[in-house]
Amino acid sequence: MLGCVSQDRTSLRRELLEAPRALLRDGAPDAEREAWGIAVYPHGDGEQPECTRCPDGTRSGAEAADKRGRILMAHVRRPTQGDMIEENTHPFCLGEYAFCHSGSLTRHDSLLGLSDGVGPRGQTDSERLFHRLLREVDPAPDKV
Numbered sequence: 001m002l003g004c005v006s007q008d009r010t011s012l013r014r015e016l017l018e019a020p021r022a023l024l025r026d027g028a029p030d031a032e033r034e035a036w037g038i039a040v041y042p043h044g045d046g047e048q049p050e051c052t053r054c055p056d057g058t059r060s061g062a063e064a065a066d067k068r069g070r071i072l073m074a075h076v077r078r079p080t081q082g083d084m085i086e087e088n089t090h091p092f093c094l095g096e097y098a099f100c101h102s103g104s105l106t107r108h109d110s111l112l113g114l115s116d117g118v119g120p121r122g123q124t125d126s127e128r129l130f131h132r133l134l135r136e137v138d139p140a141p142d143k144v
Helices: 013-018 062-066 125-137
Strands: 002-010 035-041 050-054 069-077 092-094 097-099
Touching (some): 013 062, 035 062, 092 125, 097 125
Antiparallel strands (some): 035 050, 035 069
């Protein structure tokens, strides 16, 4: 997971693809088991992020690493829960919010609570946590 807040618009290309210990490790023995995504706020907070999720290997969608913004959030995922599909790939974006999480939560189904029709699309504990937090902070995030 990598986040960046910058005074000027920047990209995470170097950190994701070009650095000696880049987050996206093309050619690594288990690279095909990693999914990744990035949320980019071009001008700062208060706007909806541009969210790109690449569930099919670390180098797919590499052009997304060139996106420039003042706030950026990237996440590389080796699935522990849920299949390698877009709906399970971080970050999760809804309205002006973006979220990613590393680790595992037990009893994550209890995070769902009552459904108001806006809820997780995937199978991960992280997305369930995101929606639970949104219900506490902003009961109607999709109305933005």
